Amino acid sequence: MKEHETLEQRLGEQGVSRRAFLKFCAALATMMALPPSSAGAIAAALSQAKRPSVIWLSFQECTGCTESLTRSHSPTLESLIFDMISLDYHHTLQAASGHAAEQARDEAMKAFYGKYLLLVDGSIPLKDGGVYSTIAGRTNLDMLEEAAKGAAAIVAVGSCAAFGGLPNAQPNPTGAVAVSDIVRDKPIVNISGCPPIPSVITGVLAHYLTFGELPALDELGRPKAFYGETIHDRCYRRPFYDQGKFAKTFDDEGARNGWCLYELGCKGPTTHNACATTKWNGGAGFPIEAGHGCIGCSEPKFWDAGSFYTPLSAPAADVAAVAQVSMIAGAGAAVAMGALDRAKKQKLQQSREKLTVADLKGD
């Protein structure tokens, strides 16, 4: 893509009409809970937007986030929007390798210093000097700190970059942390999820291109437009929860009737994400529609929250074993104290001076 091209020109070249583009902007405005009138503003801003430089750093991750973004459904306006950014460095997607790849990153960082967007997926290992994940001989920590200095803003894509994710799960052998644990002086937006919803990634990028700033964020740094409500709030099975109708197994009558999956471990009530509204695979559905409970992947520490199949009302740790040990200890203590009491009583009885008739007479 030529450097001076705008999005509208680019979309026109790809056969996307202006009408389709406006429709997309209206959908984007709705999705991000912006007023309908802002669709025009988005269209105007996006159509004139120049492609910003984006550097995508992949650390301790599984590439699922990139897969989500690039393979979810193709080709769409979202993927074309993604084309609109100048992705100057991305391990998986770039053709260059080795020194050439690292050189591209260095050049982009110098050329767009203070202006480029830094996208990060994967957590950063800190233990043992960060040796558990290195790129071109440099630790992830070193690379992130260098790249963050010149970034206008940072987007932490996926739960690993946002909250530490799987590498951070107990016992966290690599000392993995989130981007926000390292970078404190730059605006960071967390797009959590394992993986995150592709349209949420593109939505945040579009917001940045339109307004020149990151969207409103919740207390965990996630865009409120997508993470403002829980899966449970927007779940189509919610009426069954309110009626107390729950599937007990994955193949019982309740499951066939589409009843609530709470007792099968659904974490929808405590999970903030847009799955139930935005959905996946071009709107085809989301996990609960496929008959499986939400696993809570867009929340911190979701790997450590007990089994995916344990209901939220049940303990996340082994309470029965603790209770058994406690009962034995309590009973043992009671028996020991009972024996002490008995011994004390016997001792007192033995040492008791017997009252005689003579005592009573006062002789």
Add this chain to the structure above:
Amino acid sequence: MDAQELLIWVRGTGLQIAAAVFVLGMSYRMLHLLLIGRKKSLAEARGSEWAGGLRTMWQRNFVLPRLSPRGRFTFVAGYVFHLGFFVTLFFLSQHIALFRAVFGFGWPALPRGAIDISAVLALAAMVALLAHRLVDPVKRLLSDYQDYLTWALSFLPLLTGFMLLREIAFEYVTLLTLHIASVELLLIAAPFTNLAHMFSTFISRWYNGAVMGFKGIQT
């Protein structure tokens, strides 16, 4: 620690601590109580200790007609609270899922409507009992801090549970954390306060009945 981490803690480590304190404290207290035993009577009783004990355990459920109006209010409101509390605790589907996870077995749940009624009745009875305790001069004089503490410890799980099912005032994650934490406080306090009556009530009823059933010695 964010909201999710706090929830994980109360569902995991916090619950383990509460369960350990509750089970250890309660098994110690009850067994120790029983091991104190009673002094062996060398004389043959005229009545029967066991018959008297068991009869009193049953008959104390039906003392309403013999009570003063004040006692009747306490009795009725107390029953409404206890029944509402038990139905809510043992027949809400989410609670049965908890028992199934801990004990390995469950039982059928009551419909949500029935649980709603039982929870509201229990809450209303508790508020009425507290008001009565504060208004009635004799009850107020007899009450100490522990009575108010155990009232609060029993009231909070019901209140937070009711709010949780409807997501009133706070988010689900916050309400679930508060609900579980309030239950944990109840469990931790139970062995060391008058809440221990949940296990000792029938022991003390039997004791009173047994003493009365002795009826002196045979002649």
